[in-house]
Amino acid sequence: MRLALAVLFAPVLLLAAAAPAFAATGEALFIDNCGDCHTVEPPSGTAPALKGVVGRKVASLGDFQYSDALKAKGGTWTEAALDAFIANPKAYAPGTQMTAGAADPADRKAIIDYLKSVK
Numbered sequence: 001m002r003l004a005l006a007v008l009f010a011p012v013l014l015l016a017a018a019a020p021a022f023a024a025t026g027e028a029l030f031i032d033n034c035g036d037c038h039t040v041e042p043p044s045g046t047a048p049a050l051k052g053v054v055g056r057k058v059a060s061l062g063d064f065q066y067s068d069a070l071k072a073k074g075g076t077w078t079e080a081a082l083d084a085f086i087a088n089p090k091a092y093a094p095g096t097q098m099t100a101g102a103a104d105p106a107d108r109k110a111i112i113d114y115l116k117s118v119k
């Protein structure tokens with residue numbers, strides 16, 4: 001009986017243990033895909049700091065020299081705009097200095113969800 005209960009509850013315990021790992025996925029993906037160039041916390045370094053980027057005006061930080069391409073883009077970083085930019089930076093803003101993004105749609109969603117959480 002005890003063994004049966006253990007077998008029944010083991011998956012529940014595993015799920016509970018895995019939950020924090022899922023929550024960390026977006027941050028881990030951000031570090032993997034974007035962390036070579038970006039930090040979330042200011043000041044900006046080789047790339048603009050991304051804290052609060054969801055809803056922020058495009059190319060609006062005072063401490064980063066944006067390309068003319070990104071400055072000309074204008075508008076606001078909505079989730080859809082971020083997704084399109086990260087999917088293919090050069091296609092979204094020809095002439096941008098950003099040379100890499102994230103090809104996988106699920107990864108992009110997790111990264112954008114993470115960026116939404118850093119305000």
Ligand code: HEC
Pocket residue numbers: 030033034035036037038046047048050053057058059060061065066067068069070077082086095096097098099100101102111
């Ligand atoms: C190889 C370095 C590099 C990588 C990797 C990279 N970026 Fe960038 N990113 C840049 C640079 C440089 C800019 C400035 C582009 C410009 O001025 O044209 C930029 C600009 C941006 C902007 C515009 C910010 C603003 O203030 O308007 C966003 C948003 C952004 N990156 C998100 C990401 C995300 C999310 C990832 C990971 C999926 C990523 N970037 C990966 C270098 C990088």
